[in-house]
Amino acid sequence: MALGIFDSGVGGLTVWRALRPIMTEHTIYFGDTVHIPYGEKTQEQLVGYFQRALAFFVQRQASAVVVACNTASAVALPRVKEPPVPLFSMIDAAVRQALAVTKGRVGVLATRATTESGVYPKAFQAADPGVEVVSQACPKLAPLIEAGFRRGEMVESAIAEYVTPLLQAQVDTIVLGCTHYPFVLPEIRRQVGPEIHILDPAEEIRAEVAEFLRDRKPECQPGECRTEFWVSGDPWQFRDAVKVLMGLEIPAVQRYHVSGDVM
Incomplete structure (x- = not known):
């Protein structure tokens, strides 16, 4: 086995x-x-x-x-x-992990299909209706990572585009809602700063x-x-x-x- x-x-x-x-x-x-x-x-x-x-x-x-x-x-x-x-x-794991640290405002970086499914807002609503969830589709990230890019101008630009709405929404926790994204975690961390929890459900x-x-x-x-x-x-x-x-x-x-x- x-x-x-x-x-x-x-x-x-x-x-x-x-x-x-x-x-x-x-x-x-x-x-x-x-x-x-x-x-x-x-x-x-x-x-x-x-x-x-x-x-x-x-x-x-x-x-x-x-x-x-x-x-x-x-x-x-x-x-x-x-x-x-x-x-x-991965969804269940991410929700449990986020609920342990969030103060009530969670951002989710995910693929377009995951975002459009509404699965994260629904899962958080079921677990704790008091948590506000901001989902952000990141269609450029996984293909870049799959092609071997972990850093560079294209990665930096894509991450800036996707984390800006979460920062504007003043989230205190960000869930990496795609298993590709930990490969670019250092750049995400650099752009969002040290105060926000960034969670890898792995x-x-x-x-x-x-x-x-x-x-x-x-x-x-x-x-x-x-x-x-x-x-x-x-x-x-x-x-x-x-x-x-x-x-x-x-x-x-x-x-x-x-x-x-x-x-």
């Missing part, structure tokens, strides 16, 4: 990085890179992509799946009524997964567990992006050919 981690591309690697030190099972990482960017897809497309990803993980005998993609968590996950394996949602997901693993027989020691990397697009492009973004030379990346595509 192995724990599955799913994302549209390299963003889920920020979650994989957070989980590696606590893993006592091997990991299967699947990036649906042929369909990037998820944030610009329709609900029908996203549900189809996610269903095929789940089928892939079941085929690989995953014990559970971390849906390390906010867009999939927001749009597709609610449509799965009887999941074949336990699923971990930390909360790590606590959830640790609890899940405590009830299971260890298959490997933390730090020694293997990871299989799979993508639906170009394996070499994925390896290059990982090297640029994380400074890691990952082992062979395998390609999973999706069928019945809704492009």
Whole structure:
């Protein structure tokens, strides 16, 4: 058995990085890179992509799946009524994490699809109606990061465009509502200043997964567990992006050919 981690591309690697030190099972990482960017897809497309990803993980005998993609968590996950394996949602983790620190004004940086779904305002309303949520779509960020950009004029300009409305709304907490965004956290921090909480939900997901693993027989020691990397697009492009973004030379990346595509 192995724990599955799913994302549209390299963003889920920020979650994989957070989980590696606590893993006592091997990991299967699947990036649906042929369909990037998820944030610009329709609900029908996203549900189809996610269903095929789940089928892939079941085929690989995953014990559970971390849906390390906010867009999939927001749009597709609610449509799965009887999941074949336990699923971990980035949305739930982010809301819990934010409620622990916010004074009542939360900003969310996310993809267009996540923002338009309204999932974050609804989740905060259900948990604490007193929290005001300001959601900001960031359509340029994930594609820039996927292309290997962590800094530079284009990244700085995009971040300035997206954080300005949150600063004007005087939020006290910002949720990174896409797992790609921790790759540009230093620039986000530089622009918003030290007084605002910036939250990466991967930390909360790590606590959830640790609890899940405590009830299971260890298959490997933390730090020694293997990871299989799979993508639906170009394996070499994925390896290059990982090297640029994380400074890691990952082992062979395998390609999973999706069928019945809704492009």
